[in-house]
Amino acid sequence: MRAILWFCLLLLLPAGMASADGLPDLGELERSGLSLPAERRLGEKIMAEIRRDPDYVHDAEIADYIDRLGQKLASHVEGARSGFEFFVVRDPMLNAFALPGGFVGVHTGLILATRSESELAGVLAHEISHVTQSHLARMFGAQSQAQLASLLSLAVALLAARSNPDVALGAAVAGQAAGIQRQLNYSRDFEREADRFGLDLMERAGFDTRGMASFFQRMLQFGRLYENNAPAYLRTHPLTTERLTDMENRIAQRPYRQVPDSVEFGLVRAKIRAYQATPGDAVADFAAQLKSGKYAREADVRFGLAHALLRDGRLAAAEEELAVLRRLKLESPLIESLAAQIRLQRKDTDGAIRILQEAARRFPNARALTYALIEAKLGAGLAAQARDAVAIARRELALTPGDARLYALEAKAHAALGEHLREHRAQAEAYLAEGRLDEAIMQLELARQAGDGDFYEQSEVDARLRELRQRKMELQRNERGKDPF
Structure with a gap:
């Protein structure tokens, strides 16, 4: 996965960009030849590969938490940028x-x-x-469309090399990428601008x-203490004392x-540690943490321990930790989900459904509970339960259209x-929501x-099939023209 993400950062940054004296105006975006729709399509191509990697986190609770936190910030973005x-x-x-198109990823290590x-x-x-400041698109402006297409081909090679037993292929691909590794930095001007707008965004949120x-x-x-092993974030987002002072x-x-932390912040971090x-x-x-008393909040440690015990097949001990969490009166959908998982491990499907139904009523915005x-069911x-599952999925899709996981469950x-x-029709919509147009068309053909x-x-x-085929034809026309994405 590190190779994929390293490439993604590589792809975002220009192969020949010099340090900018100043930031170009937003008109550069249009002159660069990379429109917002093209930027989104490029991001979707990268994401289609990332989602297939085993290190992509599919855990609904962790994914839901980071998305809700991000969306809380994104909802305060000024202007028309969305998605x-x-x-x-x-x-x-x-x-x-x-990534291009508004996709933002974060490592569990950083969380x-x-x-x-x-x-x-x-x-x-x-x-x-x-x-929002179009740094990615503005940096793309320094590259030709041919260079962008070449970099996308390198993406596919890097992804294939991860699982390819031919080490020479992997080494060759890595060698190509290493040639432009020095360009993995945002410019200082871009970093300062992201700091300034980021602070404003935090305050509004x-x-x-x-x-x-x-x-x-x-x-x-940390970077000063371990100069030869600085955090990856510092290597791609150069940080200076001057910038920090500003x-x-x-x-x-x-x-x-x-601002106090949300309950979910500590619980999600504990769950990551448990797995x-x-x-x-x-x-x-x-x-050991419980014994030493060295923790910020007991409930987080108990929650993490319960999940670890569940993984270890020690259901009775996990239930004891859940009982302690109940006595601590911690209100969170993650606690209810834990209780349901224990019931499922006990082969008590009806009990798990009852817990999840009640929890979904109490926490209507917790998508992980719906999943x-x-x-x-x-x-x-x-x-009868399968029909209920269809009804729930359709009801939720009416509220949150475009949810690929809900379509897949339907x-x-x-x-x-x-x-x-x-x-096949629902699976087509799941693929389409992930930007996988060809797979969506195939599913609709199977539906016919x-x-x-x-x-x-x-x-x-x-x-729907005619619509998607028309969309594919338009994309192919663009690819034959100046827009390869």
Whole structure:
């Protein structure tokens, strides 16, 4: 995964860009030949590969948390920029990055390194600002379309080399990439601008702006202590004492605001820790923390220990930790999800469904609970529960259209009911939401061949298929022209 992310950063930055004396105006974006739709398509191509990697974090609770935190910041972006997507990569390296089209990724290592939610929000706000200020597109302006297409080909080679037994191929690809490794830095002007806009964004979203400065200060100190092994984030986002001083001066001019962390911040970090080591090691680590009393909040340690015990198959001990969490009166959808997971491990599907249904009523905005409820109903193996799963998925899609996971779950429910046209149609929408146009078209073709839909459903599939084929033809025309993405 590090190779993929290293490439993604490589792809974003120009092969021949000199240090800028000043920032070009936004008109450069149009003159660069890389429009916002083209930038989005490029980002989708990269994301299609990242999502296939085993280090991409599919865990709904972790993904949901980082996306909600990012969306809280993105909702305060001024102007028309929208469509941000936030995701997590399982990697101990301290890193975060922005991709073309508004995709923002963060490593689990960086999440664990933050000491407050405002610190984590500061990193996301900084990355969001690289996107809103068009730093990626403005840097693309220094490259020809041929260079961009060549870099995209290098992306595919790097991804293939990860699992290819031919070491020579991997070495050759790495050698090509190493030739432009020196260009992996944002310019200092871009970094200062991302700092400034990021601080404004944090303040509008209600976070403590000191979080950005405190995290970067700690990163800078770490980089000085381990100069030859500086955090990856510092290598791609050069940090200087001058820049940090400027950041602190700006913060000093703002009103003091102390912002408590959300309950989920500590629980998500505990869950990441519970799954990054072997089950036995994770149990020992959390037990040692409880014994020593060296923790910020007992509930976080108990939650992490419960998950580690669950992984280790020690259900009774996990239930004991859950009981302690109940006594601590911690209100969170993650606690209810943990209770449901324990019930499922006990083969008590009905009990898990009851817990998740009640939790979904209490926490209507927790998408991870909805996903878990649908999965539990499908796990019951009953037609009535599968029909309920379809109803839940459709109801939620009406509220949050474009949710690829919900479409995939709907497809799974239709498959359980033997409704193949509907299955392939829903799966097509799941692929389309992820930018996988060819796979979406293939699913619609399978839906046409299913033969189990009525006249109206068949007509809707035909219409959708014509629409997507037309979209593909337009993209192909663009590829033959000046826009390769």
